[in-house]
Amino acid sequence: MKEGHIFTEGTITQDYPDMLAAQLSRIGAVDRIIHHVSTAGGNVYAGYRGYHKLIDVGVPIDTIVEGEAQSMGTFVAMASHATGGTLKILNPS
Numbered sequence: 001m002k003e004g005h006i007f008t009e010g011t012i013t014q015d016y017p018d019m020l021a022a023q024l025s026r027i028g029a030v031d032r033i034i035h036h037v038s039t040a041g042g043n044v045y046a047g048y049r050g051y052h053k054l055i056d057v058g059v060p061i062d063t064i065v066e067g068e069a070q071s072m073g074t075f076v077a078m079a080s081h082a083t084g085g086t087l088k089i090l091n092p093s
Contacts, residue, residue, distance in 0.1 A: 041071025
């Protein structure tokens with residue numbers, strides 16, 4: 001099984017969906033994605049578009065919250081549920 005890693009870090013800004021698209025392009029064809037999340041949230045519209053970009057990938061996404069997932073960070077992290085993946089929150093996140 002081939003997996004790829006993507007990252008949501010820092011503030012979710014207007015370019016978040018494009019940043020996700022670039023990361024997804026770099027990992028290429030995989031069977032599973034590991035999504036590392038550490039964000040205080042940010043732009044609601046960008047987070048919403050990023051969420052839909054994630055659920056449209058077509059493979060399970062396992063999300064690991066490695067710090068904070070506030071506001072839109074929580075919403076984006078929940079894309080794992082919609083893809084059949086898992087959500088893991090590290091202590092003390």
